[in-house]
Amino acid sequence: MGSILPPARSGSDRKLNAVTTAAEIPSLDLCGQVFEAVQEIAVVVSQEQVAANTFRMRLECPGVAAQIRPGQFFMVRSLERSDPLLGRPFALLDIIRNSGGEVTGLDFGYVVVGKMTQLLSQLDGGARLSIWGPLGNGFSLPQAEHVAIVAGGIGQTPFVAMLRELLGLETYGSSPRPLLHKPQQLTFCYGARTAAALAGVEWFDLPGVDVRLATDDGSRGHHGFVTDVLRQLIAGEAAPGEVYCCGPEPMMRAVANLINPAGIPGWLSLETPMACGFGACFSCVARIRQPDGTWDYRRSCVEGPVFPAADLVFAEDA
Ligand SMILES: Cc1cc2nc3c(=O)[nH]c(=O)nc-3n(C[C@H](O)[C@H](O)[C@H](O)COP(=O)(O)OP(=O)(O)OC[C@H]3O[C@@H](n4cnc5c(N)ncnc54)[C@H](O)[C@@H]3O)c2cc1C
Ligand code: FES
Numbered sequence: 508m509g510s511i512l513p514p515a516r517s518g519s520d521r522k523l524n525a526v527t528t529a530a531e532i533p534s535l536d537l538c539g540q541v542f543e544a545v546q547e548i549a550v551v552v553s554q555e556q557v558a559a560n561t562f563r564m565r566l567e568c569p570g571v572a573a574q575i576r577p578g579q580f581f582m583v584r585s586l587e588r589s590d591p592l593l594g595r596p597f598a599l600l601d602i603i604r605n606s607g608g609e610v611t612g613l614d615f616g617y618v619v620v621g622k623m624t625q626l627l628s629q630l631d632g633g634a635r636l637s638i639w640g641p642l643g644n645g646f647s648l649p650q651a652e653h654v655a656i657v658a659g660g661i662g663q664t665p666f667v668a669m670l671r672e673l674l675g676l677e678t679y680g681s682s683p684r685p686l687l688h689k690p691q692q693l694t695f696c697y698g699a700r701t702a703a704a705l706a707g708v709e710w711f712d713l714p715g716v717d718v719r720l721a722t723d724d725g726s727r728g729h730h731g732f733v734t735d736v737l738r739q740l741i742a743g744e745a746a747p748g749e750v751y752c753c754g755p756e757p758m759m760r761a762v763a764n765l766i767n768p769a770g771i772p773g774w775l776s777l778e779t780p781m782a783c784g785f786g787a788c789f790s791c792v793a794r795i796r797q798p799d800g801t802w803d804y805r806r807s808c809v810e811g812p813v814f815p816a817a818d819l820v821f822a823e824d825a
Contacts, residue, residue, distance in 0.1 A: 544640055544785075545570040548586070551634040552603075552612060554627075558699075558706035560619045561661065562628055565603060565612060571640045572602045572613040576679040577668035578776055578813050581615075581640025582784040585626060594639065595623040596781045596808070598665040598753075600710075602679065616664035616706060642784050643812050646774060648684065649673070651748025653692040657737050657762050659754030663697050665776060667710050669751070670695070674713055694719060694740060694747065698733025698758070702726035734761040741769055749773065756821065763816040773816030779807045794820035 549568035557563050566572075571581055582594030600614040617624050630636075646669050654673075656666050670693065671677040675686060698721035699705045705727060711718050719736045720728025729736050733754075740747055746769070752762045753776035766773045782790040785808065792804035793811060795818050802820040805811065 543574050544642055545574065546637065546639040547571060549583075549612070549636045549638045551630050551632055551636065553632055554630070557616065559703045561616065561704070561706040562619070563600065563614055563616045563707065564627060564630075565614050566636070566638065567612040568638055569609070569611050571638055573610045574681055575599045575602065575613065575641035576645045576684075577672055578646035578665050579641040579643045580812065581638050581642060582781075583623065583627070584637040584639075585623075586635050586637050588626070591622040591626075593782050594637075594784060596642070596778075596784060598776075599641070599668050600664040601668045601671065602677065616661060618661045618706075639784065642808060644810070646751060646776070646813055648686065648688065649690055649749045649751070650688055651772075652690055653694070653745050653747045653749075654690045655694045655696060655737060655740055655747035655750045657733055657750060657752040657754070657758075658695070658697045659699065659733055659758040661706070662752075662754030662758075662776070662778070663707065663711075665753055666695065666751070667707075670711065670713055670716055674715065676713070692745060692747075693717065696721065696733050696736045696740070698722065698728075698736070698754075700724065732758070732761070734758060734765060737762060737765055741765060741771070747771060750816070752776070752816070753778070759816075759819075760821045760823065763819060763821070767817055774813050775816050775819055777807045777812045777814065777819075779812070781808050784808045794822075794825055796820055 547568055547570040549566040552565040552567050554562050554564040580596045580598045582596055584594040597615045597617055600616050602610050603612045605611045619625055619628050672679055693715055694717045695711050696719045700723045702722055721733040721736050722728055750766050750771055750773040752759055759775045777793055779791045782788045786806050791807040793807050794802040795805040796802050
């Protein structure tokens, strides 16, 4: 089958990348992000179940892994099957290096919800997948002294790499960005329905990271929503100066409704369904507030998936 992907080009010189196959689409406004993307055959190294219906998969894919930064994502397609036809987006959990320090692959986490994630859960080591990335804008580096992260569902996975970068434990991308500011306080708030659905809590056992858990049924951590934990933080003596968030949309809306009135800048990473991943199909649009007070659609795949909380207009509020 012919590829529908645009050419991958390096961000700096925009030369065609040898691992891509498709024709150039120069007229599309792709916000520059997609020009770093490469398409490659990834080999499944391993995977482990980390919670109910939730897996962590390791892929050997040096091309994508060497470029990707925290908060960015990549599209996964099956090589053997045409169903599901369209690729599915997954966020970077962390990159993998060999003993010589070379980037060889990456890990991502996923929860089984449908066709692709079911297929992924049945793959063994040695299986091959088509992946394309990195895509999207990723997380900016925080400026505040106290940074709070709020995650729900499978939304915790992008924050492993973000925290490791902030703590100086790992660098990402072909030109690692300098850490000009190191937050003094990092609070990671992670919620799920029940304890069995909390995945990879130990991944956040990082120096200087204060982990606060919440479960709807009270089986672990705070009994209630993770947004209760954020509310307590905001009411406390050292309120966060910046908030990063990823998870189910109702949770992100609740976070926006807490931080926006408090004047706390926040960044929400959307998990909108995506068909193409490179800005062509508009299946991934989000409503973004415009300077004149109205809102307009923006494509999550190229202009996101990370948007300022103050700019997002949720469906209930449109
Ligand atoms: C930028 C980005 C990063 C993501 N990162 C991850 C990740 O790291 N781990 C992970 O598990 N998931 C992630 N997702 C969501 C993931 O892409 C979907 O779960 C996946 O596409 C489901 O594919 P499927 O074929 O298994 O399910 P499908 O058969 O496509 O769908 C099954 C059911 O889930 C619903 N559904 C599918 N996708 C979404 C969605 N995004 N939001 C709400 N409902 C949906 C469908 O409507 C359907 O009811 C991310 C999404 C985005 C946009
Ligand atoms: S997924 Fe096609 S425009 Fe975003």
